[in-house]
Amino acid sequence: MTTPLRQRALACRDAAAAIAALDTTSKRRLLHRMADELAASATHVLDANERDMAAAKANGTSAAMLDRLFLDAPRIAKIVAAIRDVATLPDPVGVVTRRETRPNDLVVERVRIPLGVIAMIYEARPNVTADAAALCLMAGNAVILRGGSDALHSNTAIAEALRRALVAEGLPVAAITLVDDTRRETMVELLQLTDVVDLAIPRGGEGLIRFVTEHARVPVIKHYKGVCHLYVDRAAEPSMALHLLVDGKTSRPGVCNALETLLVHRDAAAAFLPPAIARLRELGVEVRGDNATRGLVPDVVSATDDDYAAEFLDLVIAVRVVDDLEAAIAHIRRYGSDHTEVIATQDEAAADRFVHALRSAVVMVNASSRFSDGGELGLGSEIGISTTRLHAYGPMGAEALTVERFVVRGTGQVRHP
Incomplete structure (x- = not known):
């Protein structure tokens, strides 16, 4: 059965191929265009954030969570600057991290490639919408964004601005896919799309991390609580x-x-x-x-x-x-x-x-x-701080959203002549 979410996820997977094919110059141009579109949409984003803030206050949200949710002109300017910072980072895709010539003259390389489709699941942090999109695209990936219901208006306004940049660059808008259905059962469906989603990154409270870990069938890198x-x-x-x-x-x-x-x-x-x-x-x-x-x-x-x-x-x-x-x-x-x-x-x-x-x-x-922040540690921005000891540990920048594969170059060698 093909559900609406699965259809959107499949479109995101197709878009990932287009993003992976971009050269460094094209990715930098795209990110600067994203920053331009977001800056131009600042008033609309602030209006959307006011709606989220009003609802959060009415629901008795804590001061700390309100601070995470809140946007003003300086914070939007900081988000825009973070996107531009990511655009200036070294492109991790295609980097040869190791090259060795074997005794049989095979040349063995380890080369960085995009992960593919990344599902970002987060709470009450509208800046994550832009940070995650910028980092994923710079690393040649497409992204599915699933924010919390308390920031839905803010996230939607930000994502719309970023997607306009994709259109302007002639790229599929599905490369940035925002899931606006915030029900838990929809999140579970997303976490079980093993043939579409290559990695899920939850960023939020302990309850969210536990929920994602318990229900995911796709690989997960946790941004666990910060004690x-x-x-x-x-x-x-x-x-x-x-x-x-x-x-x-x-x-x-x-x-x-x-x-x-x-x-x-x-x-x-x-x-x-x-x-x-x-x-x-x-x-x-x-x-x-x-x-x-x-x-x-x-x-x-x-x-x-x-x-x-x-x-x-x-x-x-x-x-x-x-x-x-x-x-x-x-x-x-x-x-x-x-x-x-x-x-x-x-x-x-x-x-x-x-x-x-x-x-x-x-x-x-x-x-x-x-x-302890990606921007402060030279990553330009961060998609989260991994507390899972896998290929990425600590603040995760664009490089952490790639993997190494082997590329072997020969001249006709066979193993059993």
Whole structure:
């Protein structure tokens, strides 16, 4: 049975062949045209976003989620700039990553090619519509976008602008396919189109990730929750550590690279925690701590075990005093989500131990967790931050949306002459 979704997905698969055939110059021109169309549609996109925001507020959506959903002129300008940044990136398609001449004179190459059709499933982040489309197309792929119902008007307005660029360049509009049916059963159908969809990337809350993982028959790379840690070592410079803490927790608490847990070496706790907690409270942060933390600041809320595994996405932080570096590492291994971890220290040996002991996708030494972002790390933009240890791990740019294949060149060699 061919359903409406399957028909659209098949059209997207056909469009993928046209995108894969584009040369670098054509892809760059397409992305700049997409940026132009989106910039020209800013007023329409803002009107659509106002409708989404009004509905979200009426539904009692949290402040953190409203922040993710919200668009204004500066944010649209940033999205447009991100598309242009992707257009300037090196084209990953066709890159020969390895070449070897075998003893029988076969020339064996590993060459990057597009994945094909990528299904992007996400919540309350209209910027993902543009970021995902730009990255997928730059990597020679077509994309099926399935955003959340709370951002449907915003996503539709953005996708319409991007699709106008495809028309202007004489390319099939199905290369950017937006699924406007936000029912869960439609998502399940999409996740089971094994003959059409080459990869699904869910980006959202823990519930969405679990749902996709449980129902998908296509390969999945998860953008799991960000339980990000800052460990303040006994050799930390206190003012630097405080800056890392404040930036990581308060600059945008509703994003996945925000800090959720603060770990402090017991030798640094007495001097660091009271002023740090006071500063966090000035900025509206609720602090939940263990007994050692409450011994230093008695009116801190008592932290539960669940707090240390929580992605609050809000102005809340869990605090624990640890015996040493090894105890901090053990805590992160137990409660972390393999997203982003930060150490504040002037001890190079401690920093090296922290980096090598943890398997998280991003590990920072004396730098804010908020730099765990594709744009900040030189990818131009990101389609997500993979916490799945497959070919892509950490912030995913255009290169992560390709795979390597073997191209073998010979002169008539046979294996059994």
